[in-house]
Amino acid sequence: MNRLTLISGLMLFSLFFGAGNLIFPPMLGHKAGVEMGPAMAGFIVTGVLLPFLAVVVVAYFDEGVERMGRPVHPVFGMVFAVLVYLSIGALYGIPRAANVAYEVGTANLLPVHDTSTLISFSVVFFLIVFMVALNPAKIVDSIGKYLTPILLGAIALLSIFAVFRPETGLQPAREEYSITPMVSGILEGYFTMDLIGALAFSMVIISGLKYSGVTDRKGIVSHVLKAGLISSVLLTVIYVALAYIGGTTARGGYENGTDILTYSSMRLFGSSGDLIFSAIVVVACLTTCIGLVNACAAFGFRHYSRIPYKVYVFIFTSGGFLFTTLGLNTILSLAAPLLTFLYPVSIVLVVVSFMNMLIHFEMKHAYILPVVTTIPISIVDIIHTNGLLKMEPISTMYMALPLSEVSLGWLLPFAVMTVAGLAADWRRGRRIESVEHQTVY
Template identity: 55%
Template structure:
């Protein structure tokens, strides 16, 4: 296999593998226990397969995130793309990566944790991000050749040592994983919201191949599929290994994946455990943040070509730094409504785009009907979450699957089918 494809696959893995992806699987394994394999299979569907499909779809369309939204309406496409880059960029993804790196990565390393140390850490963190993201033609080399292999090696050593010397044996499942464990596993993968990030990262990976001189559309898509497959397989192996670490941790009272990995790091690495775990977290957040800054800067430069890429890198790193100093809790309060608003619509548009590849005629209403209704349901969910209007809350809660934040799913399936049928008859009428 081409060396560039392998390195690009490693780079894509590093983009996806942030702190959240590191700590979700251990907790799933810790809770699911004997049902871990089934639960992780569900997790892989929404946490790996959906993002992988997204990367392929965006590469196939070859026009970026905006082109997917343009299928509904050009104005919708622009607003959709801006919301995507705001949610994964300056308002959430970028500062969150820095905050998680600080909160978790240095939790047991720094002797003092206060607002001043957060500012100092964030300044150093974003300085590194800035210099790596500054040269897009070197990102593949910097991440794919150096940082990502280092991250994988450290995680692999931790997992292998735990597997060889497990802390306990796999027991009986508890909580939501007792019955039908695949379903909560699917929901856990859904809540990683990696599909939104995939919309941006797919543009980055396509651009990386173009920088390397690959412009033929068929070759480009083929290379993206191969790189994405490498990334997906690495994620699959890593997630299952981390879940197994959680399942074999026989210490009661651990609250989350951070506790589980910290406990096991200390157990297998001794006094250096906190340092090792801190390096893993910081590297995972750093590589993800580089990808986000690059993606947001490339999109902004496309919309405002008079401003250089390097200037946008500076802008996004500075804004990310300033927002990160607000603290993780406030960042989450700002971003959650935006993500709730955009995430279901993102999934719907990606899935329709995938279906459209195999439909021999152009889809119009198959995009418009499901996307508009999904967007409307997302607005209902936000109003319901904030309990602004009781009648609206009651309406949202009456929808099927609203209790698990999937109220959009059934209307999407129904309206997609209706839209495909309408488009088919409209196409036949034109031909007649």
């Protein structure tokens, strides 16, 4: 394993490891208790394995996110890609990370929290993001060599102390984790929605490799595969450590993983615990924002190169700053319907595209049938969940689908239609081979 692969793997880990990844595992461990093992196994399936597959798929086809939807229709492929970059960009991903960095990272450090302090913090935060993202050739080094070690060091310090000085032992599982711990862990990983981020981060890694001289497709796939494995191993180890921190924290009125980690930092390190936890949160959010700005700017430049890359960086940095000033609650309420629509479709396209890597006959129906089935179900889920329209018959039909109560009503129809599509594509391939054989002879 060479130096470039190692740094790329560290960078990919750092891009993935945002605030959401920091706060989900502790709460999972706190609720799962003695069932933490199966719960974390489920979490890793959707929180680590699926994003890893997304990175590999995009690297394998090396045509950007838009290629994934192109077999459905070229227009759909481009619309899907634009929606992905908007959702992870200035509309949601970037301002969410910046807001979390502000609200969590400075919670106990600033005496006053109001609009003026948010704006002041955001100016400094986005200035750093802008300066690093300006030079895509050095992003891999900037994050992989400098920011990631800081992040890993701070997390390791917290985790090691927590493992050797637990507050209590693992306690009985609570709520849904006492009944179906693995399924609950799968759903928790699903709700991190890291898969959408993976679609963009893979292009950041690919661009960094190309700037470093790796241009052939086989070399890119090999580097990305190894970098993805490094990132996945690091994520898994840290997720387990964070879950253990939550699992060995005594029962209390904790609302989320942030409360648990804040308490644990103060318990283990006293007044300096605030500084350690704040450093973890701010650096995690900073690296994620840099990666998102770079990915969005590269996408824009790839499709409309008349505007310089640096201008795109300014546009997405400025847009992220402006949306950050709206506050976290406003951002979440505006973006939730878009993410509810996009995430199932993203999973469908990643899984089908991964199958396309392994199957040698041409796939067409295996893309179209699952997508045209999943999209209407996702739209109905949005309508049902948000109560946008009073359509009782449609809501009743949706709730009749297995797993619809946890927003997974699309899963079984997707599986059925994928099998049907593969069968149709296989038969079509056999007919073409038969006609070609008859023509030759």
